[in-house]
Amino acid sequence: MKRIGVILALALMAGCGQTEDTMDLSGTSWTASTIAGDDVDHTITAVFSDDTLSGSGGCNRYNGAYEAHDSTISFPQAFMTTLMACDEPVMLMESRYLELLAGVDSYRVEDGVLTFFTEEEPVIRFDEVSQDLSGTSWSVIDYLTESGRTSVLSDVDTMLELAEDGTLRANAGCNTISGTYEADAGVFASSGLGMTEMYCEKPDGLMEQEAGIVEALAAARGYSVEGHTLTLWDADDVIVLTMTSR
Structure with a gap:
């Protein structure tokens, strides 16, 4: 015993x-x-x-x-x-x-x-550092273009809001972007992305910036939160968006 x-x-x-x-x-x-x-x-x-x-x-x-x-x-x-x-x-x-x-x-x-x-x-x-993105809000630092990662235009407020109900809302300086997202354990996906149809002439490059951010958001397949920074990358592990918490 x-x-x-x-x-x-x-x-x-x-x-x-x-x-x-x-x-x-x-x-x-x-x-x-x-x-x-x-x-x-x-x-x-x-x-x-x-x-x-x-x-x-x-x-x-x-x-x-x-x-x-x-x-x-x-x-x-x-x-x-x-x-x-x-x-x-x-x-x-x-x-x-x-x-x-x-x-x-x-x-x-x-x-x-x-x-x-x-x-x-x-x-x-x-x-x-929590990896839960629901209910968070971010400002874009840079995004991927054909010529590489590009910083957002100065004096242009950009934002991405990821709601707790799985919807997202973004603005790259002109139009409002909306859709849905899923984020869990480092895997990210957005769907149903759409936006309003305004045209903004100034500052130069604003519409190109908006298109680039939408394209990067659609391509995102993974994510990580480090400190106050959210990084999204595509299926090839290339960084497509870098953001800071608002």
Whole structure:
């Protein structure tokens, strides 16, 4: 009986180990809240795919491979980063973040907070970024054209509203665009897109911008929310729209 009791206890302990503490990080997105105990006053992000961690260090983009099992995590290679320069406080925080990140050896997820540890000491904490698009509103930053990604015209207010009932409404500066959408687990699709038939002469390029945004929206097949940014990409994994929350 004593042996059976020990076996049952071990089984219960193993079952309890499969909790949110050791959730699969793939497909999740996070924003850093504290680094080495200091509050983060600008946006630092971490986005996990199947085997890659990418994001923004506050100034530069970074990416690298990660390996996670149960509550352990490691980054076997040095992170690749862009080489932009920003204000000194931002660069110092970014450098500290990447330095600490490289030495992380375990993690825990609890109540929407991801904590990275080094030798059992918490070094970085993140808040989860919701991937639920229902009830959100966005302004377009850039969109894909034949010549590449193009920034929206200055002084032109653009918006995309994704309602909780599955309808969408957008405006690229002239006409109102409407339709329906589905967004779940990184998969995005719009349908029934239509718009009013106004013609706006100014500013130059406005109608071309509107047509480009509608075309990009129709082509979108995937999405990700990172920090305050929503990115949509097509079936070939090419980014077609980048937006910021309103």
